[in-house]
Amino acid sequence: MCGIVGVISLDHRPLAVRRLKGMVDAIAHRGPDDAGYLVSRLQPQRGLADGFGAAFTDRQFAADHPALPVIDAPAGQQILVREPWNLFLGHRRLSIIDLTAAAHQPMADATQSLWLVYNGEIYNFRELRERLEGLGHVFATRSDTEVVLRAYEEWGIRCVERFNGMFAFALWDNRTGLLHLARDRYGIKPLYYLQREDTFLFASEIKAVLPYLGRPPGVDLLALNEYFSFQNTFSDRTLFEGVRLLPPGYFLTVHLGSGRVSTTRYWDFDFTGDLTLPRADIESQLVDLIRQAATRQTVSDVPVGCYLSGGMDSGTIAAVTAGCLGRIRTFTGGFDLSEAAAHEMSFDERESAERMANAFQSEHYECVLHSGDMEAVMPRLVRHLEDLRVGQCYPNFYIARLASKFVKVVLAGTGGDELFGGYPWRYAAAVGPTHEDYIQRYYQYWKRLVRNRDKPRLFHPDVVARLEQSRDDGAVPFVDHTVSVFKRVFPRDVSAATLGAQVANSLYFECKTFLHGLLLVEDKLSMAHSLETRVPFLDNELVDLACRIPIGLKVAGINQLERMDENLLRKKEEYRTRMHTGKNILRHAMSRILPPDVTGARKQGFSAPDESWFRGRAEEYIRQTLLDPAARLNEYLNPAFVAHTLDEHITGRENRRLLIWSFLSFEQWLQQYQTPAARPAPAAAASSAR
Numbered sequence: 001m002c003g004i005v006g007v008i009s010l011d012h013r014p015l016a017v018r019r020l021k022g023m024v025d026a027i028a029h030r031g032p033d034d035a036g037y038l039v040s041r042l043q044p045q046r047g048l049a050d051g052f053g054a055a056f057t058d059r060q061f062a063a064d065h066p067a068l069p070v071i072d073a074p075a076g077q078q079i080l081v082r083e084p085w086n087l088f089l090g091h092r093r094l095s096i097i098d099l100t101a102a103a104h105q106p107m108a109d110a111t112q113s114l115w116l117v118y119n120g121e122i123y124n125f126r127e128l129r130e131r132l133e134g135l136g137h138v139f140a141t142r143s144d145t146e147v148v149l150r151a152y153e154e155w156g157i158r159c160v161e162r163f164n165g166m167f168a169f170a171l172w173d174n175r176t177g178l179l180h181l182a183r184d185r186y187g188i189k190p191l192y193y194l195q196r197e198d199t200f201l202f203a204s205e206i207k208a209v210l211p212y213l214g215r216p217p218g219v220d221l222l223a224l225n226e227y228f229s230f231q232n233t234f235s236d237r238t239l240f241e242g243v244r245l246l247p248p249g250y251f252l253t254v255h256l257g258s259g260r261v262s263t264t265r266y267w268d269f270d271f272t273g274d275l276t277l278p279r280a281d282i283e284s285q286l287v288d289l290i291r292q293a294a295t296r297q298t299v300s301d302v303p304v305g306c307y308l309s310g311g312m313d314s315g316t317i318a319a320v321t322a323g324c325l326g327r328i329r330t331f332t333g334g335f336d337l338s339e340a341a342a343h344e345m346s347f348d349e350r351e352s353a354e355r356m357a358n359a360f361q362s363e364h365y366e367c368v369l370h371s372g373d374m375e376a377v378m379p380r381l382v383r384h385l386e387d388l389r390v391g392q393c394y395p396n397f398y399i400a401r402l403a404s405k406f407v408k409v410v411l412a413g414t415g416g417d418e419l420f421g422g423y424p425w426r427y428a429a430a431v432g433p434t435h436e437d438y439i440q441r442y443y444q445y446w447k448r449l450v451r452n453r454d455k456p457r458l459f460h461p462d463v464v465a466r467l468e469q470s471r472d473d474g475a476v477p478f479v480d481h482t483v484s485v486f487k488r489v490f491p492r493d494v495s496a497a498t499l500g501a502q503v504a505n506s507l508y509f510e511c512k513t514f515l516h517g518l519l520l521v522e523d524k525l526s527m528a529h530s531l532e533t534r535v536p537f538l539d540n541e542l543v544d545l546a547c548r549i550p551i552g553l554k555v556a557g558i559n560q561l562e563r564m565d566e567n568l569l570r571k572k573e574e575y576r577t578r579m580h581t582g583k584n585i586l587r588h589a590m591s592r593i594l595p596p597d598v599t600g601a602r603k604q605g606f607s608a609p610d611e612s613w614f615r616g617r618a619e620e621y622i623r624q625t626l627l628d629p630a631a632r633l634n635e636y637l638n639p640a641f642v643a644h645t646l647d648e649h650i651t652g653r654e655n656r657r658l659l660i661w662s663f664l665s666f667e668q669w670l671q672q673y674q675t676p677a678a679r680p681a682p683a684a685a686a687s688s689a690r
Helices: 017-025 125-134 144-162 221-230 279-296 312-325 350-360 373-385 394-404 416-420 424-430 435-446 452-458 461-469 478-489 499-512 514-527 540-548 571-578 584-590 619-626 639-650 657-673
Strands: 002-009 034-040 054-057 070-072 078-080 087-093 114-122 165-173 178-183 192-196 199-203 250-255 260-265 304-307 329-335 363-369 409-411 532-534
Touching: 002 017, 002 114, 002 165, 017 034, 017 087, 034 114, 087 114, 087 165, 114 144, 125 144, 144 165, 144 178, 144 250, 221 452, 221 461, 221 478, 221 657, 279 312, 279 540, 279 584, 304 312, 304 394, 312 350, 312 409, 312 416, 312 584, 329 350, 329 394, 350 363, 363 394, 373 394, 373 514, 373 657, 394 514, 416 499, 416 540, 416 584, 424 435, 424 499, 435 478, 435 499, 452 478, 452 639, 461 478, 499 514, 514 532, 619 639, 619 657, 639 657
Parallel strands: 304 329, 304 409, 329 363, 409 532
Antiparallel strands: 002 087, 002 199, 034 054, 034 087, 070 078, 114 165, 165 178, 178 250, 192 199, 250 260
């Protein structure tokens, strides 16, 4: 697991070399074990590299090359440079497989025609290596990094179709003048990019491009509109203006000669449900593939542990991993429930996790979170998160910190719900007689934060005016922009005329959006502690089988799905009580591994009792942060709307914890990543929110 950065000058002008080291340093947490750098001069005539004489590590000094100047660096580190350079690749390494210096990056082929910076793990690298050796390739390391490089030599950029794992990489092909970026099928590893005039930048985290830019990009208001609709971003936009996220299952190519940037999708989910095997055979295959996936993902030269929430998905992974490795370390988080409401008393799953840890005989560790823990961690949390996404994720930050004290790799149960139909109340919310009804109802469900009709009152008047001018859908008003974004998630030929097709489309949608958001958050918060998270449910062979399992085997009694009254208080809990149908076939299959009280338990998300905490001890912090006249969010949001939202929640009229969390996150994000506005917010921003 690592972090990668890079810059290429498309017009062959020299790079600002003294800014390059800061880019790599910005993601040192992703790879504290090693750092590597490559700078090169590209020929304007052909767009090819003019010698790669400056690839080096932090341990090399100017004394080795006295004729070369250096970039100043802290702690006695120096980077050798020879100007004018116009290609840069940087790498930070978290050593997991092949801990030797031979696996140092950037990594090149024997002729130095190909240079690779890579983040991730290819779990089938040994099989690919054997095949490549059979084709005549000679390997110098035991690393999966070199397998990626040799695979590209043999098969070109389409080699990504052969990789079973999680990855984001950049590969400079000196023979063709092409820079390739690629991301894994599911989006487990992030990769951002930005083109500023004739300079193309990319990085594992957005913060790594900021030292080169000198000034952070402004706020992308269309992305902000998405975030305050979905508490997520469904397009490839980010809150940083101009910074895009390469979508999962895509590779991107920069054509140096023309400056053209092209993207290509090489894989996508397809929930056809066309498997016709007997149910018992499918269950047997599921068990076999889950065992195979977990075994595959335990490959490591450093200690491996497991998250253990108390639920079926993490329990499955922990059980199988324990069967493979023997005694393992497991980690869980719980909550102080002294201020919790009755419906939040089940949020603490430590008791269930401890029972499973006892059954697996794992070395078990846990932490307990209290109402003040959110306030304590918000600055560091948002600094690492940077790309605001789904849910109140601060508990995940603490549990990742706990795990990082004992292991360098941790396995998680992420993906089981999205692949096997774990959210029947969501599918029920979208049930409709026609495809159009389905889309409309499903959109209404996913508009988690602010309704479209309330957007003019949510945003500052200046922001509303700018949003009206920044439409990317022709004549579509900005309040309807998110409808277009929502629809574009689905394939063009999507159809949802039948109930089964509607649920299949919901699985597709949630894998592309909600799961993707979870994976981004997990990556950022684990890597904040130099911890690698692996997700065995997202093994290629297991995903391929899951997509082919008929929907009726995943959601039992699918024909009984019914749309719920959206005005019901705690409608999700009500639906769970009435219809406990999700992940049916997975539950039956896992009954061979887990006890009945686990496979039969209702779905329980990992969430703190924030509804109560926000009305209790955390209330003062929330008020001081959001109602401060000098709050940065007043530059973008209507203070009266924010105050009205807090009043709704604190008085108990509404549960607005998700929106309040989003306000807090956005305020902290502005403090971390945006230069304060030169002018105060106009008085018009305080107009009534009612």
